[in-house]
Amino acid sequence: MTKPAEFYQRDREWHPPALDRNYKTSVARSPQYPLISLENTASEITGPVFGHNDFAPTDNDLLTNYAQPGQAPVGERIIVHGRVLDENARPVPNTLVEIWQANASGKYRHKKDAYLGSMDPNFGGCGRTMTDSDGYYYFRTVKPGAYPWRNWVNNWRPAHIHISVFGTGFAQRLITQLYFEGDPLIDQCPIVKTIPDPDAVQQLIAALDMNASIPLDTLAYKFDIVLRGRRSKLFENRLEGN
Numbered sequence: 466m467t468k469p470a471e472f473y474q475r476d477r478e479w480h481p482p483a484l485d486r487n488y489k490t491s492v493a494r495s496p497q498y499p500l501i502s503l504e505n506t507a508s509e510i511t512g513p514v515f516g517h518n519d520f521a522p523t524d525n526d527l528l529t530n531y532a533q534p535g536q537a538p539v540g541e542r543i544i545v546h547g548r549v550l551d552e553n554a555r556p557v558p559n560t561l562v563e564i565w566q567a568n569a570s571g572k573y574r575h576k577k578d579a580y581l582g583s584m585d586p587n588f589g590g591c592g593r594t595m596t597d598s599d600g601y602y603y604f605r606t607v608k609p610g611a612y613p614w615r616n617w618v619n620n621w622r623p624a625h626i627h628i629s630v631f632g633t634g635f636a637q638r639l640i641t642q643l644y645f646e647g648d649p650l651i652d653q654c655p656i657v658k659t660i661p662d663p664d665a666v667q668q669l670i671a672a673l674d675m676n677a678s679i680p681l682d683t684l685a686y687k688f689d690i691v692l693r694g695r696r697s698k699l700f701e702n703r704l705e706g707n
Contacts, residue, residue, distance in 0.1 A: 481659035488655045489616045505637075524593050527564075527606035531589030538588035540569025540607030544677060544685040545643065548600040549630060551692055556600025562690075563629040564604055565591040571610030580612050605683065608645065616655050623650035623657070630690055643688050644670045 484495035523530045528537060545564070549557040567573050567590065570582030574590045588607065596602045609624045626643045644651050651657055651670065660666050668691075677685035 479662055479665055481661060485655075485659040487616075488659050491659070520593065520595065525602075525604045527566075527588065527590070527592045527604060529605075530592060532587035536587045538568065538585050538607050540585075540588075540610075542605070542683040543608050544603060544605055544679070544683050545626065545671065545688060546601070546603035546674075546677060546685065547671075547687050547689040549596050549602065549690045549692065550600060554691075556596070556598070557692060558596055558598045558600055560596050560600075561593060561629075561631040562596060562602045563591070563593040564606070564626050566606065566626040567609040567612060569607050569610050571612030582610060582612060608684075611648075611650055620655060621650055621653070623648045623654055628688075628690065630692065639692065641690070642669060643686075645686060646670055646673050 482495075483491065483500070485491050521530075528542060532538060549560055549562065551557055565573075568582070568585040568588045570585070572578055572580050572582035572584055574584065574588070592604050592606065594602050594604065606626070609626060611621050611624050613619070613621050623644050625645075627640065628643055629638060629640045631638050644657075651666070657666060657669075660669075671686035671688040674685040674687040677687065679685075
């Protein structure tokens with residue numbers, strides 16, 4: 466039986482530091498001791514995994530999965546799609562992709578969200594899907610709104626969608642954020658400014674994809690997810706190495 470090869474090491478100069486004093490909440494959440502990279506075990510590399518039987522048909526359609534019959538969420542209708550790839554640009558099939566986001570007014574559906582944006586009774590803000598044999602995934606949703614946050618006096622988060630990917634096993638959950646091409650708030654965001662390489666920032670920006678849009682209905686944005694290697698996506702929960 467062939468033993469799985471070791472994964473490529475992370476390029477630490479490509480990824481942001483855990484501590485950045487201009488990103489206020491990183492002060493309390495950053496490690497106090499030197500970071501350690503741990504070797505993956507065989508069980509972490511190979512499973513357990515989710516299957517297609519774990520999903521409802523509309524789990525990846527945020528336009529319908531929380532809406533009342535005959536109703537629809539408020540906001541700009543969009544498609545977010547792309548491929549999940551490994552460090553050698555090979556597709557990662559049958560892997561779980563989850564998203565969660567604010568609604569079109571910039572408000573999340575949870576009780577601690579105190580922003581003045583209005584709640585949408587037809588939008589739940591979360592979805593999930595499995596990649597196909599070519600590593601492809603897609604979601605239908607609404608474009609989230611920007612919202613203020615208590616960092617400096619007047620900081621705003623750019624419109625963004627949180628994305629979770631489970632890689633080839635349940636223990637490999639990685640979380641990142643997707644931003645949208647052309648948003649002027651990206652360059653103003655203290656969280657984005659922690660990323661040292663401008664090319665790495667560009668990897669977090671979904672490109673407008675008119676070829677995948679639906680005329681008179683839905684715009685589309687393309688966002689490929691690279692799990693590992695020197696040019697992997699930035700994953701906020703794996704700063705110690707991937």
